[in-house]
Amino acid sequence: GAGVSQTPSNKVTEKGKYVELRCDPISGHTALYWYRQSLGQGPEFLIYFQGTGAADDSGLPNDRFFAVRPEGSVSTLKIQRTERGDSAVYLCASSLTWGSKANEQFFGPGTRLTVL
Amino acid sequence: AQSVAQPEDQVNVAEGNPLTVKCTYSVSGNPYLFWYVQYPNRGLQFLLKYITGDNLVKGSYGFEAEFNKSQTSFHLKKPSALVSDSALYFCAVSHHYGSGNTGKLIFGQGTTLQVKP
Numbered sequence: 001g002a003g004v005s006q007t008p009s010n011k012v013t014e015k016g017k018y019v020e021l022r023c024d025p026i027s028g029h030t031a032l033y034w035y036r037q038s039l040g041q042g043p044e045f046l047i048y049f050q051g052t053g054a055a056d057d058s059g060l061p062n063d064r065f066f067a068v069r070p071e072g073s074v075s076t077l078k079i080q081r082t083e084r085g086d087s088a089v090y091l092c093a094s095s096l097t098w099g100s101k102a103n104e105q106f107f108g109p110g111t112r113l114t115v116l
Numbered sequence: 117a118q119s120v121a122q123p124e125d126q127v128n129v130a131e132g133n134p135l136t137v138k139c140t141y142s143v144s145g146n147p148y149l150f151w152y153v154q155y156p157n158r159g160l161q162f163l164l165k166y167i168t169g170d171n172l173v174k175g176s177y178g179f180e181a182e183f184n185k186s187q188t189s190f191h192l193k194k195p196s197a198l199v200s201d202s203a204l205y206f207c208a209v210s211h212h213y214g215s216g217n218t219g220k221l222i223f224g225q226g227t228t229l230q231v232k233p
Contacts, residue, residue, distance in 0.1 A: 004159075031219060033220060033221075035221075035223075040225075040226075041225060041226070042120075042206050042208075042223030042224050042225050042226050043160070043206070043221070043223050044223070045220045045221065045222070048218045048219070048220050050218075055218055056218045056220060059220075091159070091160065093160075093221075095219065097219070102219075103148050103165070103167070103210060103219050104162055104165060105162070105219075105221060106162065107152075107159040107160040107161075108159055109157075109158060109159040110159060
């Protein structure tokens with residue numbers, strides 16, 4: 001079946017611009033996560049959605065970062081006034097929250113964001 | 117605070133030899149432990165998890181991991197390494213949903229496994 005998809009795969013932008021990154025989770029997965037992976041580091045948690053609501057946004061670095069999931073499926077991570085330090089691979093993952101597969105997160109291929 | 121440590125940046129092993137990639141964790145309560153693998157230009161792939169029960173868990177591609185509560189470790193192992201196992205491996209910890217836990221993963225820094233022919 002289809003896995004988690006993310007678009008675009010690469011995004012190059014200029015400092016100060018606004019960007020949107022899209023995640024399409026596995027059908028039926030109510031939990032959705034965003035992570036950020038900088039070069040040479042492990043992924044770092046940004047935000048978690050259960051259904052349409054952001055249940056935990058403690059990982060967002062500042063108020064330039066925002067994410068939505070209006071219909072409980074596709075999610076968009078939005079970054080305002082981008083800075084060079086935002087350059088990283090942004091990963092999306094989804095999972096079930098019940099049954100034997102609970103907690104098993106399936107990751108998308110990521111969006112590589114480069115801020116010039 | 118929860119944390120995961122992977123003390124080795126890189127592990128080198130000859131094809132056919134056993135391999136071990138180390139992971140230790142620090143977390144309150146009962147942890148859920150995971151191993152993921154990342155191939156170049158590809159997303160993270162789930163290998164195995166420990167939730168409860170038998171301390172030795174078996175996963176994909178012949179990998180296994182042993183949960184050791186007293187040493188707070190969850191080392192990844194494989195009896196006979198393949199060149200195709202060469203990749204970046206991440207250990208991660210979380211808690212189950214409920215009681216305020218969201219299931220978010222805390223990752224280690226990653227260990228590059230290099231298997232030479």
